[in-house]
Amino acid sequence: AAASTGGDGDADEMPELSDCDDDDDVDNDEDLWQWAEEDEEDSRPANVTLLSSVPATLQHCAADHQVNLVEIIKKHHLDDYGYIKMINFIRSTKCDASGLTGLPDAPLPWESEDFLRPVLQDDPLLQTDPEELCEDLSLSVCPSFRAESHDALQQRAQAAEERASTSEQALARAMDDLHKLKLLAQGLVLNAEAGRPGNSSAVAELREDEDEAYFSSYGHYSIHEEINLVHTETFKAKPPPSPPVLQVVLDVGCGTGILAMFAARAGAKQVIAVDQSEIIYQAMDIVRSNELEDKITLIKGRIEDIKLPVEKVDVIISEWMGYFLLFESMLDSVLYARDLYLADGGSVYPDLCNISLVAVGDAQKYRDHIAFWDDVYGFNMACMKKAVVPEGMVEVVKEDTLISEPAVIQTFDCNKVRLSELEFASDFCLKMTNTTECTALVGYFDIFFDNGCGNKVMFSTGPRVTKTHWKQTVFLLEKPVSVQAGEELRGKITVRKNKKDPRSLWVTFDLEDGKHSYSLQ
Template sequence: MGVMLFGESYDCLPQGRLKSRADTPNWRLFSSAEDTFSHCKLVHQFNISNMIHKHALEFYGYIKLINFVRMKKPTAEYLNSLSSPLPWEEEEYLKPELEDDLLLQFDIEDLYASTNISEPNGLSDNTAILEQLKCTEHRAKLAETALARAQEDLQKMRQFAQDFVMNADVRSNSSSSSAIAELRDDEDGVYFSSYGHYGIHEEMLKVVLDVGCGTGILSMFAAKAGAKKVIAVDQSEIVYQAMDIIRLNNLEDTITLVKGRIEEVDLPVEKVDIIISEWMGYFLLFESMLDSVIYAKDKYLAEGGSVYPDICTISLVAIGDKNKHADRLAFWDDVYGFNMSCMKKAVIPEAVVEVVDPSTLISEASVVKRIDCHTTSIPDLEFSSDFTLTITENTVCTAVAGYFDIFFEKNCHNSVMFSTGPQCTKTHWKQTVFLLENPISVKTGEALRGKITVVKNRKDPRSLIITLSVNNTKQTYSLQ
């Protein structure tokens, strides 16, 4: 397949402008990307290598440049005159303008390797060497950034696998440490051992939909477990990293990636048999993707299909932590001799996401919401619930903490769950703490009654407004 200069049906004229084949009999078809770049440099004074070095373009930047040139057909003079910000920085230029464009398959590392350091822009040898060193340094920094991002993604994969699957025995805290140790020794072995609990193997020769796939870790687990086809959907730019990861693991024949919101994209199938998603947010529902999972379930899940996780609960527990209460509230009564108690009104309404010391728990937990992902609807995600917290010691209640548990139950031979509660293995979801302005004196065996109301913030539907009534004292909190 030949390579046209800057488009399948366009060529560069001596002035550097693009012209269609119909307008000139002298269009040229090049046999390689190198020939194309050489022609640009010799005939039109446009040096693609210098352009990459000048703007420190990495692989995706190069792709955007090529697609920008094909789409906008700029002059060589215009391209040579550009400075930051670059006109091709928008994500739309990641989409190939030409199908099977060989220029997009060119490894720009070859350009870095083949650059003649004695002649860029007519600079002296010393200056040229300095320029080359600067480029090398910049490439090293890009590589460091990419490595850091990859390491962060890997850590997220490990953490999620640990939280999402490994803690099948989380009800027994003594087994959590050994599960984590096994994960570090043999992540795949532990995962697939736990995966057998789901009983999904009987159904795995089916189509799986991963909503909000991120780096594609769940999609790859599903593919390795035997899924016939996996469709992974994510609207963020991380989907491009997922493409690379999936190719590196030779799973591109099984996993199809789709970029966009599940509510807006067209899937290559009408129905799926299983939906998987790591949709949970803080306090389960903050910035969660459950709305999208519900949409996917209603539109794409085949009759009798399964959504995992399928059961989720939100629980509350009382906290007695005088020191932390003093740090956050009493502190404002005397700040270096000044009364700033008015600041309490600004501090209290902000729910705090943090790890709660289990030694500060002073009640049994109370479930205030149960969600079955197979039957729930979007309106169900706003709710009110009465609760009773049975106190376990004589002290004062300074706050109420919320957390969630998730379960895998439908078609599972052995029910699997994990908890984000303060008495279990720490997770990145931590707990959500609602501070009480005035601590409440409580006694062992006392029933501390209250009511919680959770609604979406109308100005920001992904955040929550939570109203808590305890002992006839009402306080509204924001989680945002």
């Protein structure tokens, strides 16, 4: 029980715990749940027993009333919330001992969320950890604290080791089967019709709860610290179009609001900034701190779900780029806003972007990530390669590992591109600059501010320039390919959205030695 500071009556009055005051058996149980402060002694009922501590109260309940709360906790597997509900149920219903010892397995009478509300203020029982009760009272009914013999523990450990060995063998077989199934499924998906209903608008059709994980990742401050000065300086340096063009600006996915503030200071009459993540609340404070609230309107929500306070905008700005340019599919949202809100003669910035490939020969990385599985502390785990290789890795590529000239595989004009064109297939040719082994293909992107700009501005995420938040995307080959300087490595790349998760990508390379499929998720 816990300290009673009064019920519906005066502060010093002990609450009655039974509705049947004339029932002797019930009267005998009333002191089961009572706790009183010392200064309440004079006003307590005659049949109430004062106890000095929580352990003493529980021992009294077990000894005098045959109610063992720890046994109840164990029997019904009560967590912290279940324990709190049980205590509040006892206090609020004034139940007797028989009502607790004969409980069914389910449902329990205190399942309602209403029993999370304390009956007594500063209730000591609610301030006690139920696991600590088991430990402190050393009750045998709490098996989680029951000591086991050394021999029993040794037998359990040996049995667990045997099960683990059997499971590892089964896992290896399952991984091999799973890889075969994955390749089959990818082939079915990638060869399906690209234009079937719902394909091109998959992101727009996501419900808000389905898209929560994506936006939540941008609610953390660290991601906005990582989005570095390189691209922000590029947006800042872009010469603003002539004043008539900058009348109304829309910032899609505004984050901290930095681009919206650049636009406002560049002369925009009105800026509307939209973001679904929680960071927009900090953006509101930032805008007010810089005294730009008269020019910038911030709206929380997905651009697909909200209605802007204007019919048309003159410029759409957005830092929409994901890893390998298209990962996360935020460009889909920008194109949605373009088709719905951009006025004739308006423009999206950045307006041009491309994706490039380059070959890499990095023997050390291949040993660390692929060859490593051939001998793991003396065990052959080569089957794990089939699980490791299909995952594209995002990391900074060392310039001295590049072994080919880069090749652009796709270019997009954000003012003209259609949503369906964001899934594509493209032939490529990489001219080798070194005689070595190609261990991976690496993708990166460049963006440009071109339309209506007097001085063209761009930035790159390639491995030969200052590193950016996007780094590069590495597609490791399961087996290295021998190449000669001057020769060409030809292939075909196919980029598709994952049908089950349209913000992630499937990337497939058709090379001379076969097909290599990867996921970005």
